[in-house]
Amino acid sequence: MQRNGVKLSGNGRTKVKARAPQWASWAAGLTGVGVALAPWLSGSVYVGARPVAPENTLGALVWGADMPLMGMFFVSLLVLAGFCLAAWNAAMWRLPVGRFLAPFALLIVWMGLSTALTLSGWAGVLRTVQWLIGLVGVLTIVAVVRRGVSAWFILAPMVISASLVGLRGCSEYLLNALGGVPNWRVFASFFNPNLLAGFLAMSAPLTMGLLLMLGRELPEPRRRGYTALLTVALWLQLSALILTASRLGMLAFLGAAGVFLALAGAWRLLSRDFILRLGVVGALLLGVFWLSTPATQRLTPQAAAQDVHSGAFRVETWKGTARAALANPIFGVGTGAFEWRYPRYAAVGYTRSAHNTYLEIAAESGIPALLLVIVMAFGWLSRAAQHELPPDPSRAVPRVMDWRAARLGVLAGVVGAALHNAVDSDLQAFANLLTLCALLGLGLALAVDGVFTLPIRPLERRGTALVVGLTLATALAAFGLGEWYANQGRYETLVSHVPQAAEFYSLARRFDASNPDYLMDAGELYYALGRRDTAFELMTRSVKLKPSPRNLYRLGLYYEREGDMETARAQYEAALERDPHSLPALLKLARLAQPDPDNPRLTDEAKRYYERVVEIQNSPYGRIRAVPEIVETAFGFAHLALARHYRALGDTVKAQGHYEQALLVFRNYREVTYPFNLAGRALGMYNPERERQILNAHLQVLSDLAALYEAQGRLQDARTLREEYNRLSAE
Numbered sequence: 001m002q003r004n005g006v007k008l009s010g011n012g013r014t015k016v017k018a019r020a021p022q023w024a025s026w027a028a029g030l031t032g033v034g035v036a037l038a039p040w041l042s043g044s045v046y047v048g049a050r051p052v053a054p055e056n057t058l059g060a061l062v063w064g065a066d067m068p069l070m071g072m073f074f075v076s077l078l079v080l081a082g083f084c085l086a087a088w089n090a091a092m093w094r095l096p097v098g099r100f101l102a103p104f105a106l107l108i109v110w111m112g113l114s115t116a117l118t119l120s121g122w123a124g125v126l127r128t129v130q131w132l133i134g135l136v137g138v139l140t141i142v143a144v145v146r147r148g149v150s151a152w153f154i155l156a157p158m159v160i161s162a163s164l165v166g167l168r169g170c171s172e173y174l175l176n177a178l179g180g181v182p183n184w185r186v187f188a189s190f191f192n193p194n195l196l197a198g199f200l201a202m203s204a205p206l207t208m209g210l211l212l213m214l215g216r217e218l219p220e221p222r223r224r225g226y227t228a229l230l231t232v233a234l235w236l237q238l239s240a241l242i243l244t245a246s247r248l249g250m251l252a253f254l255g256a257a258g259v260f261l262a263l264a265g266a267w268r269l270l271s272r273d274f275i276l277r278l279g280v281v282g283a284l285l286l287g288v289f290w291l292s293t294p295a296t297q298r299l300t301p302q303a304a305a306q307d308v309h310s311g312a313f314r315v316e317t318w319k320g321t322a323r324a325a326l327a328n329p330i331f332g333v334g335t336g337a338f339e340w341r342y343p344r345y346a347a348v349g350y351t352r353s354a355h356n357t358y359l360e361i362a363a364e365s366g367i368p369a370l371l372l373v374i375v376m377a378f379g380w381l382s383r384a385a386q387h388e389l390p391p392d393p394s395r396a397v398p399r400v401m402d403w404r405a406a407r408l409g410v411l412a413g414v415v416g417a418a419l420h421n422a423v424d425s426d427l428q429a430f431a432n433l434l435t436l437c438a439l440l441g442l443g444l445a446l447a448v449d450g451v452f453t454l455p456i457r458p459l460e461r462r463g464t465a466l467v468v469g470l471t472l473a474t475a476l477a478a479f480g481l482g483e484w485y486a487n488q489g490r491y492e493t494l495v496s497h498v499p500q501a502a503e504f505y506s507l508a509r510r511f512d513a514s515n516p517d518y519l520m521d522a523g524e525l526y527y528a529l530g531r532r533d534t535a536f537e538l539m540t541r542s543v544k545l546k547p548s549p550r551n552l553y554r555l556g557l558y559y560e561r562e563g564d565m566e567t568a569r570a571q572y573e574a575a576l577e578r579d580p581h582s583l584p585a586l587l588k589l590a591r592l593a594q595p596d597p598d599n600p601r602l603t604d605e606a607k608r609y610y611e612r613v614v615e616i617q618n619s620p621y622g623r624i625r626a627v628p629e630i631v632e633t634a635f636g637f638a639h640l641a642l643a644r645h646y647r648a649l650g651d652t653v654k655a656q657g658h659y660e661q662a663l664l665v666f667r668n669y670r671e672v673t674y675p676f677n678l679a680g681r682a683l684g685m686y687n688p689e690r691e692r693q694i695l696n697a698h699l700q701v702l703s704d705l706a707a708l709y710e711a712q713g714r715l716q717d718a719r720t721l722r723e724e725y726n727r728l729s730a731e
Contacts (some may be wrong), residue, residue, distance in 0.1 A: 024505065028153035032138050033080030035438045036157035039199055041071025042191035043430050046126070048517040049486035049508075051494050054090050057484070065189040067487060069126075073432045073480030075632040076133045079434070080469045083140040087465035094143045095452045096444045099379030107372040109131055111335045116601035119333025121545045122514045127336035127364075129475050134437035136468065139299040141441030143601070147403045148391065150156040150325050154442060155406070158435070163233035165189070169196065169240030173292065182293040187245045190371035191429060197249025198426035201416035202435055205256045207234045209409015212264065212274045217401050226311040227277065234374050235281045239288045243580035248423045260408055269405050284549045306717050313348050313624045314355050314423070320346045321354040325362040325370075332366040340548030349625040353425035360425050377418070384411055384443030385451040410443045464537030482512025520554060520695060527558060549579035555596030556588065565592060581621050583634035586613050590641070601643035607645065631673045633694050634666030640697055643704070652708060659705040661696055666698040670728075699725055 044065040052060040052067070087093070095101060110132050115124030145151050169186040178185035190196040211230040216268060241249055264270050323334055324345040338360055341350050354360035362370040373720035384407070391400040411559035417426065417436045426432040446449030489504030505522040512518060523538035539558065543551050556571030569592050575585040590609035594602060601611065616622050617635040643658035677691070702725040709718035 005135055012370040021089070023085055023089040024150055025153060027082040027140060027144045028150040029082075029139060030078045030085065031082035031144075032157040033178075034075045035137065035154065035434055036161035037072075037202055038075045039077070039161060040189050041065060041378060041431075042434075043188065043195065043199070043429055043431040044068040044071075045191040045195070045352075046483070049483070049490035049521060051491040052487040052489055053491050060487070063642045065191075067683065068191075068430065069481050069483040070135075070480035072130070072669075075430070075434065076476050077473065079133060080135050080473055082144075082409055083136045083307045084465045084469045086140055086143045087461045090143055090461065091452045091455070093456050093461065094445075094453050094556060096142050096441075097379065097383055097452060099382065100376055100440075100444065103372040103376040103379060104135055104138070105371055107376065108135060110369045110372065111365050114298070114331040114335040114369070117331050118328075118334035120337035120364075121337075122512075123546070124278075124338030125336075125475070125514075126479065129479075130433055131210060131245040131432075132472060133476075135435050136472070137434055137437045138441040138444075141438060142445045143441065145445035147401070149571040151403075151406070151442070152280055152576050154438065155206070155210060158203065158438065159207050159230070159233060162200070163236050165196075165203075165231075165462065166200065166236035166238075166240035169243055169450070170236065172384045173243045177293070185245045186240060188240070193244035194246050194249065194424050195242040195426060195429045195432060197241055197246035197431050198252070198417065198420045198424055199429075199435060200237050200244075201252040201256060201420045202413040202432075202439060203250055204234060204237045204241065204253055204437070205260055205412030206409040207237060208257065208260055208278075209406050209412065211277065212269060212271070212409070213401075213403065213405035214403065215273050216269070218269055228271070231458060233279045235284055238285055242285060242289050245292075245294050249420060249559060252416050252423075254419035255419045259415045260412035260579065263385075263408050264405070267404055267408070269408070310626075312620075313351075313626055316348040316620060316624060317346070317349070317351055317355050318359055320348070321359040321363045322354065324603065325359065325367060328363070329367045332362065332364045332369070335365045338364050340546060340550075340578065343549060343581065345580075346621070347583065347621050349622075351626050353428055355424050357427050358423050380414075380443060383447045384414070384440075386448055386450075388425040388448045402585060407443070408447050410439050413439045414443060425655055426638065441604070466593065482508045482518060484509070486515075486518050486521070490524075490611075493521070493525065501525055502529060507697065512543055514545060516542040516551065517600035519545070520551055523557075524554075531669075532562070546691070547574070547578065549575040549582045549585065552578065553582065553584050553588070556585075560588075568592070581616055583613060583616065583632060584608075586616075587634055587637055590638075600648040602641065602645045607642070610641050614642065623658070630676075631665065631669040633665060633669050633697075636662045636669070636694075636701075637697055639665065640701055644699075647708075656705070656708055659701055659708065662697075662701045663705060665702060666694065669694065670698065695728065702728070 011262040017501060026303045040062065040063075042065065046068050050060075050066045057067075062071055065071060096104075096302060108128060109629050111124070111128045111131060114120065115128055141154060172186045173184055174190065176182075177204065186196065188196050189194055190199065205228060211234060215223060215227045216231065217223075238253070242336050261270070270628040320342065321338075324342055327345065327514075330719035338354060342354070342363065343350070354363060358370055358373065359375060359720050388404060390404065392403050399555070414436070417432075417439070420426055427436070427551060430525060483505045486508035489501045492498075492501035492504060502525045505518055505525060507520060508518045519538045519542035523535045525535075525541065526532075526538065527535035535557070539551075539555050543555050552571050552575035556568045556575065559565075559571060569589065570584045572588045572592070577590065579585070588603075590606045591597065591614075593605035593609060614633055617632075617638075622632070623637065639658040639662035643655045643662060645655075646652075646658065647655035674691070677687075702721045706721040706725070709715075709721065
């Protein structure tokens with residue numbers, strides 16, 4: 001028989017721990033493995049098809065995370081398998097407390113409503129499915145995890161995986177430093193260093209909690225071995241965090257660590273051995289910090305002066321995101337649609353995310369969605385942060401392990417995530433979203449009263465599990481398989497195998513018919529094959545599904561190639577309406593407004609467009625950029641056109657000023673951006689036709705400006721420009 005969860009022997013005196021049923025262990029194990037694999041398979045962010053050679057697809061999936069949708073599919077299958085296994089067998093279903101579960105479920109419903117009512121399409125469905133998987137992960141963990149072996153099936157894989165990610169980050173830095181790139185910022189398998197920092201800000205506090213717990217609870221000699229391993233694990237994770245050179249990531253961890261130490265002290269959990277181990281890790285981290293060029297460079301006065309634009313860009317992006325949220329307060333601009341609907345409200349350069357998860361949720365799905373997140377957070381904290389008394393050693397036979405330190409690690413990990421999501425959009429990466437959901441589930445499962453038990457009949461449980469599992473698995477398979485074939489299609493396009501690329505994109509569209517990126521890419525391929533009607537049908541469908549400035553501009557280019565200038569102009573104007581700072585659209589409209597391209601004298605309409613480009617250059621949008629290494633040559637083209645115009649009018653003063661400004665732009669591009677594009681030739685970042693246009697404009701500026709200097713008697717300056725002209729011509 002059993003009493004209070006403890007199994008009694010036949011004589012009723014000997015107490016033995018009741019083992020969790022085998023199905024519960026399997027459900028917890030599958031979920032734990034899924035969460036552990038997430039940073040390896042889905043730490044990146046979907047940005048469209050990425051070129052992957054057929055023989056490299058496995059490496060791109062497992063190591064490079066170049067297929068985040070396929071990685072999300074595999075990870076989610078494990079989580080869904082754990083969920084279905086638990087639902088199939090659990091007679092009594094443990095659910096999170098209502099103050100957390102209700103707002104979480106309502107948040108996902110609201111995201112779905114935003115997707116449907118704002119027509120954000122494929123991107124909105126993807127975002128909603130990701131959050132649904134996160135909720136399924138929470139429900140599974142809460143249902144099967146208890147204070148015992150089942151908890152370790154979640155905790156151990158998470159810490160091991162995070163430690164290996166840290167090891168990979170350290171190895172990545174060493175390889176690049178030995179290869180001559182000492183200022184490399186590590187990515188591991190994440191989209192950028194900041195997203196990796198957000199993940200480590202969650203995992204490192206969790207590792208601290210387990211280190212404190214096992215150091216207090218395990219007997220010798222097991223304690224010494226496990227604590228040594230966890231000390232190394234913590235050092236690896238924090239070393240990788242330092243090597244990301246993410247200052248805000250380090251601050252987020254310090255904030256989480258401060259909460260951990262404060263509560264551990266208040267709960268009287270701190271031990272001398274734990275403090276000594278933290279001291280050892282801290283001393284080793286100081287060595288890593290001073291030996292790592294990225295971290296030290298980011299804290300020098302020169303770096304602080306250079307990075308002023310970075311902080312200003314972030315703040316201005318937050319302001320623009322707030323404007324978008326206030327302009328669309330109920331359902332937002334559309335769940336998942338931030339990338340192409342935010343530019344209308346932007347005051348600074350292009351960005352894919354808001355660099356603030358909370359503002360991004362408010363802008364995408366509406367202010368009610370943000371309020372639901374806040375309610376959910378307070379509901380979770382009311383249980384996960386609840387104090388409990390330590391076990392009574394005199395009554396527990398056998399001794400009951402004290403799980404309060406592990407609870408603190410989970411709580412601090414969530415605090416780290418909350419802090420870093422205030423300065424970055426961590427949850428855009430599915431790995432970070434699922435890791436956070438795993439911590440939320442653990443926080444409630446290990447709390448004193450974080451769950452309530454509900455009897456559900458087998459038919460209801462199993463039917464619900466099958467419907468949810470099959471629906472989500474079908475959607476995830478469509479995302480993953482579509483990406484698998486689209487990536488190969490992108491590669492075949494780069495190597496000029498157009499028919500093969502068209503076949504791969506056809507397969508991608510068969511699985512994921514509503515992905516606008518596949519439609520646009522397939523349309524361009526069919527255009528290259530001469531199938532004009534099919535090409536324009538696909539590209540038009542793509543623009544309807546995703547009316548981004550970039551897609552509208554691309555469609556306009558093809559209408560211009562066909563000689564349909566009026567339709568092309570309409571597309572460029574639509575792009576400019578979506579993004580008032582769209583430099584490519586402004587240049588195209590300026591050229592369409594100039595009937596004779598050989599006439600240097602501009603029409604009034606063309607002149608207004610070029611002056612608008614120059615105005616943007618001198619505005620915060622032109623000065624404050626997310627990636628200053630990417631130089632906008634549109635400014636150079638606008639200055640060149642205005643310079644030729646004023647020179648034709650005889651105004652040499654204005655002409656010279658514009659020529660000199662154009663020369664600064666093209667020189668800066670040649671020095672900073674051109675090598676970057678050249679190195680990315682294999683990724684499709686190098687466009688030979690565009691590079692020729694930029695080079696020809698650069699040469700024309702040098703020739704015309706040299707002629708002006710010669711007319712002014714500045715022969716040495718003119719000679720320098722002629723030498724630069726000859727050098728570029730030879731290249």
